[in-house]
Amino acid sequence: MEIVTVSPKYQVVIPLRVRQSLGIKPGSKVQVILYEGRIELIPIQPIEKMRGFLNGIDTTIEREADRV
Numbered sequence: 388m389e390i391v392t393v394s395p396k397y398q399v400v401i402p403l404r405v406r407q408s409l410g411i412k413p414g415s416k417v418q419v420i421l422y423e424g425r426i427e428l429i430p431i432q433p434i435e436k437m438r439g440f441l442n443g444i445d446t447t448i449e450r451e452a453d454r455v
Contacts, residue, residue, distance in 0.1 A: 401428070 389402040401411060409430050411417070418429040 389405060391399045391402065393399055405411075411430055416431045418431055420427045420429065
């Protein structure tokens with residue numbers, strides 16, 4: 388767990404280990420969400436980077452007889 392301090396301008400620094408593990412670089416965008424009394428920062432990934440991430444997923448499902 389990392390602890391950061393809020394500056395007088397309400398800014399925080401994302402710790403190096405967190406930035407590296409999430410691939411956050413200068414200019415990266417993150418979505419800020421207030422959820423159950425906490426702040427969550429979610430990195431926004433470019434759609435090009437998402438291409439193929441579901442490759443190989445099993446899409447077969449069992450269907451009810453009347454849904455065929």
